[in-house]
Amino acid sequence: MCYSAQVRANYQKLVRQYGAIMSIEEFAKLYSFDPAKARPKTPKGMDDAFAKGDTPAEREVWEAISAWNTEAATKWEKELFQQTTRLNNAQRALESKPTKKAQEDARIAANKIAIAREKLSDLRRTEPLPRDERIFPGVYAPVMVMENDRRVIKPMRYQCRLPGWNEATERQYPGTYNARRDKLEKSWRELFGYQHGLIVADVFFENVEDAEGKNQILAFTPRSGEPMLIACLWSRSPGKDGQPDLLSFAAITDDPEPEVADAGHDRTVINIKPEHIDAWLNPDPSNLGALHAIFDDKRHPYYEHRIAA
Numbered sequence: 001m002c003y004s005a006q007v008r009a010n011y012q013k014l015v016r017q018y019g020a021i022m023s024i025e026e027f028a029k030l031y032s033f034d035p036a037k038a039r040p041k042t043p044k045g046m047d048d049a050f051a052k053g054d055t056p057a058e059r060e061v062w063e064a065i066s067a068w069n070t071e072a073a074t075k076w077e078k079e080l081f082q083q084t085t086r087l088n089n090a091q092r093a094l095e096s097k098p099t100k101k102a103q104e105d106a107r108i109a110a111n112k113i114a115i116a117r118e119k120l121s122d123l124r125r126t127e128p129l130p131r132d133e134r135i136f137p138g139v140y141a142p143v144m145v146m147e148n149d150r151r152v153i154k155p156m157r158y159q160c161r162l163p164g165w166n167e168a169t170e171r172q173y174p175g176t177y178n179a180r181r182d183k184l185e186k187s188w189r190e191l192f193g194y195q196h197g198l199i200v201a202d203v204f205f206e207n208v209e210d211a212e213g214k215n216q217i218l219a220f221t222p223r224s225g226e227p228m229l230i231a232c233l234w235s236r237s238p239g240k241d242g243q244p245d246l247l248s249f250a251a252i253t254d255d256p257e258p259e260v261a262d263a264g265h266d267r268t269v270i271n272i273k274p275e276h277i278d279a280w281l282n283p284d285p286s287n288l289g290a291l292h293a294i295f296d297d298k299r300h301p302y303y304e305h306r307i308a309a
Contacts, residue, residue, distance in 0.1 A: 002178055002251050002269050004205040004217075008227060009045035009133040011142045011153050012052070014200060018277070020144055020151035024057045029244040030140065030155045033067040042140045044122060045133035046155070073123050080116040083109045133202075137177040143197040143234060143249050146281035156197070160250035161237045163190045179233050179250040181270065181295060185288065188233055188250075193285035197232040197249050198277065201269075204228070205308055208264035218263055219308040222301035228271040231280060231295070254295065263305045271299045 008014055011022050027050075030040050047069075050062040087109035093102035135141045135158050143156040159177040161170050170176070184192040203221045210216050222228060234249035253267040260268045272280055276294045283291055 002204045002253060002267070003207060004134060004136050005158075005199070005201045005230070005251070005269075006130060006134045006203040006205075006219075007043070007141050008200040008202070009043045009135075009142060010049040011046065012049050014142055014144065014153050018144060018151055018200075020153050023147075023152050023154045024055075024061070026154045026247065028057065028061050028064075031061050031064040031068070032244075033064040035071060039068045039072065040140060041138055041157075042155070043133050043135055045128060046140065046142060048126070048128070048132070069123050073120060076116045076119045076123070080113060080120070083112040083116065087113065137174070141199055141249075143199055143232060143247075144277075144281065145195075145197045145234065146278070149282075151277075151281065154247055156234055156247040156249045158249065158251075160191075160233060160235055160248045161246060162188075163235055163237075165237070177250055178267070179252045180267070181252060181254045184233075184252070191233040191235060193283050193288055193291065195234050195236075196281050196283050197234040198272075198281060199230045199232055199249075199251065201228045201230055204230075204269055206260075206265045206267075210264075217308040218265070218305045220260060220263075220268075220303040220305045222271075223304050224301040226299075226301065228269065229274065229277065229299075231270045231272050252295075254298075257300060257303055259303055259305070268303070270295055271301070273297060273299055 011027075014020055015022055030042070031050075047065050050058055050065055053059050053062055086105055090102045090105035090109060093099065094106065137159040138157065140155045140157050142153045145152055145154055159170075159174075160179070162176065179188050179192075203219050205217055205219050207215055208218055231252045232249045233252065234247065237246040237248065239245045252270045254270050256266055256268045272294055276297065279290070280294055
């Protein structure tokens with residue numbers, strides 16, 4: 001299962017490269033600042049793209065993101081002060097009378113200080129890094145869909161909430177960030193043939209066991225250097241109590257490419273050809289065979305792998 005991916009998170013580049021338009025309304029709903037609610041989990045690369053927005057609507061979204069960043073900075077600065085105080089107290093205690101408690105306090109405080117400093121550094125950093133575009137289940141990403149015969153970019157959460165589900169149901173089935181091809185006409189029948197999407201990604205990550213049975217994370221990258229056009233299904237779940245609707249998606253996986261199987265994993269995302277984008281995004285539910293034909297004609301770049309950091 002593709003548990004993580006490095007996506008093209010900059011919506012402006014997706015708009016230019018794929019002739020799409022952006023659903024600014026959906027982005028504005030997602031980022032709307034409310035100190036009483038939790039910040040949405042979004043990749044920094046998607047956030048920072050709005051800093052270069054040209055329109056008033058984009059600038060309003062950036063103002064909301066900046067408000068979230070200010071709140072986060074305040075939180076991490078407070079954490080940094082508290083843990084620095086804790087570390088200083090522990091070090092003084094160790095100088096006078098070493099104890100296990102003081103040693104543990106010093107260790108924990110040092111770890112939390114490092115985390116707080118990294119979080120603050122990321123909030124202030126303007127130089128992009130590859131990890132800024134990495135997503136995990138529960139994190140939002142720009143997804144391309146078809147709407148009124150136009151390619152549209154919308155922000156969606158990576159972990160699909162199927163039609164009729166609620167949060168409780170979702171917790172019982174946490175693996176719905178991927179949709180197996182052999183289950184599309186069963187478990188995913190309400191979405192397959194109806195609500196199709198596409199994410200553009202450069203790397204996908206998998207958990208595999210090494211020769212000693214220990215888990216390791218492998219990063220798979222097309223040797224061709226071309227971005228992957230990963231076929232997805234998506235769903236809109238009505239919001240409750242005035243909250244916006246939840247847009248969520250799952251990446252479709254198929255039997256593994258030989259080199260992926262050799263590396264120890266049993267699934268590979270479906271990387272469709274560029275000429276099939278519109279047919280995939282505008283499906284005919286009465287002709288599912290045509291959709292499977294797109295899968296059968298998918299791209300087969302050699303996926304090189306490395307141990308991820």
